[in-house]
Amino acid sequence: MEALARGPSGGVLRPSLPDNMSLERVELSQDACNVYLLSSSLPDARAWLIARAAVAATINEAEGVGSINLYLNGVEPGLNGRALGAISPIAEGLDTYVASMQQEYDTWYTEAGTEAGSFEERTATLYFTDFEGKLLIARNSTVNYDRSEDEAGIAALLVAKLLDGDTSLEPVMPADMTLAEPPVITPEEEMLASLFPPSEDGDTPHPQDPNQEGPGKIIITLRFKHPSYDYDPNILAGALTMTIAGYIPNVAGLVISVQQKDGTYHNLAGAAGYFARTDFTDFIGSSIYLPFPDAEGSMLHRVPRAVSSKISYDPRMRLEELFKGPADPGVLYPLFSAEDINSVYVTGNLAVLNWKSGFSEKLVALIHTDESNLPADRRERLFIYSVVNAITEIPGIQRVWMLEDGKKLGTIKDIYLGNALLRNPGIMIDDG
Known part of the structure; x- marks a missing residue:
């Protein structure tokens, strides 16, 4: 990936990634590879689609991994506000692929393209755990939903997919740990203001980079009913955060609260307020x-x-x-x-x-x-x-x-x- 980010050494080849992009980190797991890029500005749609295709081909050639998720400045940027999902190496020519994707997403962006009754099918990377219950293992799954579905509805769908479990991996949440209410979407700045009142030194658990351009990020709040069985809060929070913030565009993190026996809700993130994907990098498991x-x-x-x-x-x-x-x-x-x-x-x-x-x-x-x-x-x-x-x-x-x-x-x-x-x-x- 570092070589791909540097670009070709010369000749007639052109870089696959824009000049202002740099590699932050890579997470390799079972079904997918997560690649994180940094940039001071957002690329246009064509440049981002080319970058996704190039990274997918490179990782597949080097590791044999069938799909990748590409993130920019810590989030899935999506396209026209819609999720792109995991990408596998493309079979068609690059220009054909880019034109097809742009046409598809431009159509969805119009009012006619988001009417109820038309469906969207994508590949989402879900996270379950290994036999010892210590690591998060990626497993790709097809998701289908109405194109008019909003972020809250898609988040609820992904929670349901995690509850369904996986045939070869261990579950990350008890079967009766269902949502107590629909997910709530809050702009990140508003969430930060409510969680962390201004302090004299300006410190916050989630510092923002003023030099990063992009659409406003969001926080998704999930509130769960009290389950009958025990669970590992780190594995639960990691699976939910990696799955949901990895698929829905511009999600900076998740507030995950679980109902207690007295009816009150406990925020699993504690003083941090909400979970971000960076909190679980050490939990990502890879098969060797x-x-x-x-x-x-x-x-x-x-x-x-x-x-x-x-x-x-x-x-x-x-x-x-x-x-x-x-x-x-x-x-x-x-x-x-x-x-x-x-x-x-x-x-x-x-x-x-x-x-x-x-x-x-x-x-x-x-x-x-x-x-x-x-x-x-x-x-x-x-x-x-x-x-x-x-x-x-x-x-x-x-x-x-x-x-x-x-x-x-x-x-x-x-x-x-x-x-x-x-x-x-x-x-x-x-x-x-």
């Missing part, structure tokens, strides 16, 4: 693949695991997850842990893994230990290529060079470790 041996030690299985999107590209963190072991505790690498790693850094397509002093002795001990169920004659190969294949799952890394305390390694048993090792797909089985 880790190679674990089967009980017979015949092959490595490529097993998916959900981790925070922020660490999914960190080779050291991948190794930490590898050494935690698989769900089946019978096939572990005893003796090794993340504490055995001195450092890992990447240069070009090469990852340099510097083990701490004593690595060679530990590998010899692993080969001969009675604590492992793996065949002794395959332990070295399985361990080394678990490490190499785990790191080379990261896009752009093709080789791993291992050192011990900064010094070159030799042959410990059968594998020469003095050179960088390539990924070994021949001993992998994909369980994902």
Whole structure:
């Protein structure tokens, strides 16, 4: 994405993103990738549609992710005040795509295009949670609603979609946690004024950037009935905020209040007043693949695991997850842990893994230990290529060079470790 934002180095190609746009951050999850751009001014419709198409194609090529959501200055800008939804790589020519979208949204913008009885169909990215209930996982879903529907009606529809749940992910809210009243739409400035009276120092939990141009942002207030079952307030608020503020244009955040047993309502955001998408960046989960041996030690299985999107590209963190072991505790690498790693850094397509002093002795001990169920004659190969294949799952890394305390390694048993090792797909089985 940084390369795309910089534009072409020369020749006849033109930039896909306007010159005044810069990359803020990227969130990679299961079904979608969220890309956040910053700009001092709003692009015209054509420039924004081209940017969406370019980002979708780039992310799909690099990561294989089928769709993206593109945000500007923290919000979904939409087009003519209507949601665009997630976008997949376009199949038609760029000019054809842009002209078709502009015609479609210009028609909706007219009075005739918003009459009741005509329907809108888009892809919305919903958020559920993983088995442990610690991360938010993206799942795309088709939404249909009348084109005359306003933001409050669309927000209620998205809440209902979250209540429906997902067949392969965990729910984020109890089934009886329904809305006590229709969602309320409030201009952000008005909400800030009501939540935070002017102070002498001017501090506010949600500072505004006066240099950012754009339409007025809104806050959506959701009030829920008291549920019969427990829920995680962070996961609940994160799923609602990421889903609703990620789909409806110009939503800066959500006020989420839950009815208590005495009938009063408790604002889950507390002193912050309302939730913004930035509050949940650390909760976004991404699927990575880790190679674990089967009980017979015949092959490595490529097993998916959900981790925070922020660490999914960190080779050291991948190794930490590898050494935690698989769900089946019978096939572990005893003796090794993340504490055995001195450092890992990447240069070009090469990852340099510097083990701490004593690595060679530990590998010899692993080969001969009675604590492992793996065949002794395959332990070295399985361990080394678990490490190499785990790191080379990261896009752009093709080789791993291992050192011990900064010094070159030799042959410990059968594998020469003095050179960088390539990924070994021949001993992998994909369980994902």
